[in-house]
Amino acid sequence: MSRGTMKAAVLRGWNDLAVESIDIPQPGPGDVLVRVRACGLCGTDLKMVKGAFEARGWPPSLPFVMGHEWSGEVAALGEGLDDIGLAVGDKVVAENHIGCGRCPMCRSGRYNLCEKAGTPGYRLYGHTAPGALAEYAVRPAPMLHKLPDSVSPLEGALVNQGSLTVHALRRVAFRPGSTAAVFGPGLLGLLTAAVARAAGASRVIMVGRGSRLDLAEAMGCDEVVDYEKEDPVDGIRRLTASRGVDYVFDCTGNPTVPAQALDSVRRGGKVALLGLTGGTPSSIDVDRLTLDEIDLLGIRSSPNAYPAMISLMRSGAVDLGPLVTHVYPINDVAEAFDALENRTAIRPIVEF
Ligand SMILES: [Zn+2]
Numbered sequence: 001m002s003r004g005t006m007k008a009a010v011l012r013g014w015n016d017l018a019v020e021s022i023d024i025p026q027p028g029p030g031d032v033l034v035r036v037r038a039c040g041l042c043g044t045d046l047k048m049v050k051g052a053f054e055a056r057g058w059p060p061s062l063p064f065v066m067g068h069e070w071s072g073e074v075a076a077l078g079e080g081l082d083d084i085g086l087a088v089g090d091k092v093v094a095e096n097h098i099g100c101g102r103c104p105m106c107r108s109g110r111y112n113l114c115e116k117a118g119t120p121g122y123r124l125y126g127h128t129a130p131g132a133l134a135e136y137a138v139r140p141a142p143m144l145h146k147l148p149d150s151v152s153p154l155e156g157a158l159v160n161q162g163s164l165t166v167h168a169l170r171r172v173a174f175r176p177g178s179t180a181a182v183f184g185p186g187l188l189g190l191l192t193a194a195v196a197r198a199a200g201a202s203r204v205i206m207v208g209r210g211s212r213l214d215l216a217e218a219m220g221c222d223e224v225v226d227y228e229k230e231d232p233v234d235g236i237r238r239l240t241a242s243r244g245v246d247y248v249f250d251c252t253g254n255p256t257v258p259a260q261a262l263d264s265v266r267r268g269g270k271v272a273l274l275g276l277t278g279g280t281p282s283s284i285d286v287d288r289l290t291l292d293e294i295d296l297l298g299i300r301s302s303p304n305a306y307p308a309m310i311s312l313m314r315s316g317a318v319d320l321g322p323l324v325t326h327v328y329p330i331n332d333v334a335e336a337f338d339a340l341e342n343r344t345a346i347r348p349i350v351e352f
C-alpha cells in the first residue's frame with residue numbers, strides 16, 4: 001500500500017490536542033493495517049491529555065496519538081499472515097496489551113501484567129505505543145479479533161471496556177444467583193451491570209447520581225442508590241437487610257469509594273476495583289478487611305476476554321445499543337472531550 005497521509009488527533013503538549021495530517025503507519029511483517037471506524041474516549045484519555053500520567057510514561061513522549069477503545073476494518077495485511085484467518089474488509093476490534101510473550105506472567109496468560117512493561121518488547125497501545133484516534137492504525141495480528149456483522153462499528157468501540165468487565169467477573173469468580181453492587185454509572189459501571197446480569201446475577205444495585213441512574217435501570221440494574229440523597233453504604237445495607245452484597249465493583253476511580261465498597265460488601269465478600277485515581281492515594285479499613293475476610297482485587301485490562309465479550313454481544317445477552325449516544329467526527333474531537341469532561345456523554349465516540 002502506498003504511503004499517504006491521514007487525519008489524527010495528536011497530543012502535542014498537555015491540554016494541547018489538535019487534528020493534524022500525519023503519515024499513515026505501514027504494517028511490518030506480522031502486522032495488520034486497520035482502517036479505524038470508531039474510537040471511544042475515556043477518563044484515562046482525559047487524564048492523559050492533562051498530563052496526569054506523565055510519571056507513568058503515558059504517553060512516553062510527545063507528540064502522541066491516543067485512543068485505545070476502537071473498532072475498524074482490515075485495510076492491508078503485512079507479510080507472513082496468509083493463514084491468520086483475517087482478510088481485507090473484515091471488521092475487527094483490537095486489544096491493547098501486547099506482552100513480551102516470554103516472562104512468567106505472559107506465559108501464564110496474564111499478558112496484561114507482563115514483567116517487561118516499560119521495555120521495548122512490551123507495548124500498551126494508546127498509552128505507550130500509538131493509539132487509534134486516527135484514520136488508520138497498525139497492530140500485530142494476534143491483537144485483533146473479528147467482529148460479527150450484527151455488531152456495529154460504534155458498538156465495537158465498546159468491546160474494550162466490556163471485555164474489562166468480563167475480566168472483572170472472572171477475577172471475582174462471579175457465581176450465578178448472587179448479588180452485586182456497582183459504584184459509578186459511567187460506561188464501565190453500566191457494562192459491569194449488564195455483564196453481571198448476563199452472568200446470572202440475581203440482583204444488581206447501582207450507586208451514582210443524576211440522570212445516569214435511569215440508564216442503569218435500562219442496562220439491567222434492579223435498584224439504584226443516589227448518593228446525593230442517601231449515603232451509599234446505608235443504601236446498600238437498606239436494600240440487603242443490612243447484610244451487604246456478595247460483590248462490589250468500584251468503577252469510579254474516586255479515591256473515597258474503596259472504603260465505601262468495603263463497607264457495602266457482606267462478610268467474606270469480594271470487592272473489585274476497576275478505576276484509576278490518577279495517583280491519588282486511598283485509605284481503607286484494614287481491620288474490616290481482615291476480620292471479615294474480604295477479598296480486594298485490582299482489575300487491569302482484559303486478558304483473553306475479548307472473545308467472550310464479543311460472544312455476549314453476538315448472542316444478544318448484552319445489548320450495548322443504549323450506550324451509543326454521542327458520536328463525533330474527528331474534526332470535533334475537542335467537543336467530544338468536552339462532553340466527557342462535562343459528563344454530558346457516557347462515552348463520546350469519534351466516528352471515521
Ligand atoms: Zn479507556
Ligand SMILES: [Zn+2]
Pocket residue numbers: 099100101102103104105106107111113114115116
Ligand atoms: Zn511478558
